[in-house]
Amino acid sequence: MNGLPLQGITVLEFSQYLSGPSAGLRLADLGARVIKIERPVVGEAGRKLAIKDLWVDESSLLFHTINRNKESFTANLKDPGDLILVKKLIAKADVLIHNFRPEVMGKNGLDYAAVKAINPRMIYAEISGYGKTGPWKNKPGQDLLLQSMTGLTYTTGNGNNGPVPFGISIADIMAGSQLVQGILGGLIRRQKTGTGAWIEVSLMESLLDFQFELLTTYYTTRQQPKRSHVANGQPLLSAPYGIYDTADGHIAIAMMDIHVLADTIGCSALRDFEKSEAFSKRDEIKTVLAAHLVNQHTDYWLDLLHDAGLWAMHVQNWEEMTNEEAYQALGMEQEIDVASGKKIITTRCPIRLDGKRLLSKRPAPGVGADTERIKENI
Amino acid sequence: MKLLENILILDFSQFLSGPSASLRLSDMGAQVIKIEKPGTGDICRELYVSDVMIEGESTIFHAINRNKQSYAADLKDPDDLFKVKQLIKQADVVMHNFRPGVMERIGLDYEAVKQLKPDIIYAEISGYGTEGPWKDLPGQDLLLQSVSGLTWLSNNNNENPTPMGVAVVDILAGTHIAQGILAALYGKTVSGEGSLVQVSMFESILDFQFEVLTCYYNDGRQLPVRGAVNSAHAYIAAPYGLYKTNDNxxxxxxxxxxxxxxxxxxxxxxxxxxxxxxxxxxxxxxxxxxxxxxxxxxxxxxxxxxxxxxxxxxVLDYDDLVKEEGYRLLDMEVTVKTSKGISVTTTRCPVKVDGQILFSATGAPLLGEHNEAIEKQFGISNQLQGLSE
Incomplete structure (x- = not known):
């Protein structure tokens, strides 16, 4: 294929923070033209959200990470003149994304029915926190709260810990991913039927889908999956699955036959357990294993395990990881030219097409940076 | 019309990463055929998990493979391979998650498949990419979490590095390959050309960390420090976290x-x-x-x-969650039926299309359950039989 697959597709992104904008970013990397529709002057709220107080310009590094490779058009949706311009953009666009609370787009006359009336070919895609009905529909769609309400925090950490959240915004990212899939499916159908589509995703449903293996097991037994008390890796899995201390760091050990493991690392005490007890006695087995692994260095164990074809790896931090030849071979970092001649480094799209990495040097836009140019073309 | 109606996907993949992608594509209306090894099939059928089985197969297999068909074929048998190649000639997408080199040895690598079907979308998931010193290592979720720095982001800083308790690498790689496949399918409607789509679990788990990795790349490469008290995110200020009250x-x-x-x-x-x-x-x-x-x-x-x-x-666990009205109103639980009449309750697709949830009552297939139906649907003939007649 020559060029990128979404070349010629225009996406209007009425979104803030992470869930919607992460979907816009993926579509941009796949070749779409993504225009953020932002409030005049201040722009989307994510511009002022920083981590470690890192700023590129008036906008945070975090905003630049999520919104590179996009354009910005400012409009006050409560101003009739601006709204007319936005509706003209809608008439020409292919995809609209928003992640406002359920009634907000309706108040501006931009709910699905209204947009469809302007442009019947539109793929209208929205993310809510908890769906659009029910007692939770107005609750804030914030990642940690969704993790807490969906049972996810009881999958991680050991059984004697309290609930442990994921240290990354998993609900936002999963919802963004699901939305991209729905949008692309809508675009494929439109090529055959000429009609648009209405795609809806919620953070809640995305995070339940994410736990589908655990939930299906739960529905079968109606027993809360229990985290192991020692080196919990995944609540459903038997010993030895988990991370263990060694003499100089840590080692990750995945699923394997405990007797083969016993022989490979010379841990005869593991032989006292039957293979069939790998789940029911996992805490005892893991305790024995932990006491053994702490006696030697990680590399010592990895040599033995890898020679036997068993599944184990180092536990690395980013410094160790980025020094690995295997990391460098990926070419995952890319440089973005931001204003005033500065450069930032960020990750690229994880998908390769026809053997090529998808790279883009285009930075995140300033608030309304493209408004005038876009107006001229309306 | 379903979003992916009349799209045929041949899925050679096993376990979770590839099959979770084809599950979503099947939810969206594609016909998904699992190509499985006779006798054993997808190894996930026997993945012994939590002592919970349905029909002698893991609950997890049933969750991942509902609404798919199974075609058993021994790719080392020339006759079976001939039939699979006839299927490929009619397919839109071929996907696999074997280690680098396996499909080449069978003769079903991208170049070979492109000869059979020039506009094929050929999608592959690897563990660590197709080059570099780790390319032949197994692409396993916990191990990818461990090498990618991810385990230093969750839990309090007096705790060991802590893996996320869901197979997040597999699932993300699955969503990324699904996105690539869908974008390529759309691109094909415009250009008429197929493509090669590649994702590695390593790249997927780095992408997942894009916000915090970008911080690391630009802050003088300072490592994250998890909080000591109720840590929920290494980079977010107080009070962000979970707190024990005098009950929950x-x-x-x-x-x-x-x-x-x-x-x-x-x-x-x-x-x-x-x-x-x-x-x-x-x-x-x-x-x-x-x-x-x-x-x-x-x-x-x-x-x-x-x-x-x-x-x-x-903060709810599953027992608390399923009692909530907000959960029940989502209708997230659906019951599918296998051909043996066994009911399995699982979650549905989280994407709604045109106001409707996407649901099919078809459960996971038995190994080779659809060989006959598929051969009939696609007019597949046995080469050797043809010669002897």
């Missing part, structure tokens, strides 16, 4: 500390009025807050905070 846990997201102090009647919290301290002194702040919240039950605190529009929530 509650979650508090980003909130102004003096406002919180006032609402909760927590005098010692009021001294932290400078917002610059909320990150730098987060452990102190959270300790004060944690001690204070122990005094009353969760419902008491949530009542106060929700009334003031503070971002907070109860």
């Amino acid at each position: 846990y509650i979650a508090l997201a980003m909130t102004n500390i003096p406002t919180l102090a006032e609402l909760l009647g927590c005098e010692p919290l009021k001294q932290f009025s400078d917002s610059n301290d909320w990150f730098a002194r987060r452990d102190e702040i959270k300790k004060v807050l944690a001690d204070h919240l122990q005094q009353q039950p969760a419902a008491y605190w949530l009542g106060i905070l929700e009334a003031a529009d503070i971002w907070c929530a109860p």
Whole structure:
């Protein structure tokens, strides 16, 4: 294929923070033209959200990470003149994304029915926190709260810990991913039927889908999956699955036959357990294993395990990881030219097409940076 | 019309990463055929998990493979391979998650498949990419979490590196390959050309960390430090975290500390009025807050905070969750049926299309269950039989 697959597709992104904008970013990397529709002057709220107080310009590094490779058009949706311009953009666009609370787009006359009336070919895609009905529909769609309400925090950490959240915004990212899939499916159908589509995703449903293996097991037994008390890796899995201390760091050990493991690392005490007890006695087995692994260095164990074809790896931090030849071979970092001649480094799209990495040097836009140019073309 | 109606996907993949992608494509209306090894099939059928089985197969297999068909074929048998190649000639997508080199040895690598079907979308998931020193290592979820720095982001800093308790690498790689496949299918409708789509689990788990990795790349490469008290995110200021009350846990997201102090009647919290301290002194702040919240039950605190529009929530396990009206109204649980009449309750696709949930009542296939139906549908003939007749 020559060029990128979404070349010629225009996406209007009425979104803030992470869930919607992460979907816009993926579509941009796949070749779409993504225009953020932002409030005049201040722009989307994510511009002022920083981590470690890192700023590129008036906008945070975090905003630049999520919104590179996009354009910005400012409009006050409560101003009739601006709204007319936005509706003209809608008439020409292919995809609209928003992640406002359920009634907000309706108040501006931009709910699905209204947009469809302007442009019947539109793929209208929205993310809510908890769906659009029910007692939770107005609750804030914030990642940690969704993790807490969906049972996810009881999958991680050991059984004697309290609930442990994921240290990354998993609900936002999963919802963004699901939305991209729905949008692309809508675009494929439109090529055959000429009609648009209405795609809806919620953070809640995305995070339940994410736990589908655990939930299906739960529905079968109606027993809360229990985290192991020692080196919990995944609540459903038997010993030895988990991370263990060694003499100089840590080692990750995945699923394997405990007797083969016993022989490979010379841990005869593991032989006292039957293979069939790998789940029911996992805490005892893991305790024995932990006491053994702490006696030697990680590399010592990895040599033995890898020679036997068993599944184990180092536990690395980013410094160790980025020094690995295997990391460098990926070419995952890319440089973005931001204003005033500065450069930032960020990750690229994880998908390769026809053997090529998808790279883009285009930075995140300033608030309304493209408004005038876009107006001229309306 | 379904989004992916009349799209045929041949899925050679096993376990979770590839099959989770083809599950979503099947939810969206594609016909998904699992190509499986006779006798054993997808190894996930026997993955022994939590002692919970359905029809002698793991609950997990049933969750991942509902609404698919199974075609058993021994790719080392020339006759079976001939039939699979006839299927490929009619397919839109071929996908696999074998280690590099396996499809080449069978003669079904991208170049070979492109000869059979020039506009094929050929999608592959690897563990660590197709080059570099780790390319032949197994692509296993916990191991990818461990090498990618991810385990240093969750839990308190006195705890060991802590893996996320869901197969997040597999699932993300699955969503990325699905996105690539769908974009390529769309591109084909415009250009008429197929493509090669590649994702590795390593790249997927780096992409997942894009916000915090970008911070690391640009802040002089300082490693993240997890908080000591109720840590929920290494980069977010107090009070962000989960707190034990005198009964259950509650979650508090980003909130102004003096406002919180006032609402909760927590005098010692009021001294932290400078917002610059909320990150730098987060452990102190959270300790004060944690001690204070122990005094009353969760419902008491949530009542106060929700009334003031503070971002907070109860912390639920599955037993609590499924009792909630907000959960039940989602209709997230669906029951599918296997051809043997066994019912399996699982989750549905989280994407709604045109106001409708996407649902099929078809359960996971038995190994080779659809060989005959598929051969009939696609007019597949046996080469050797043809010669002997």
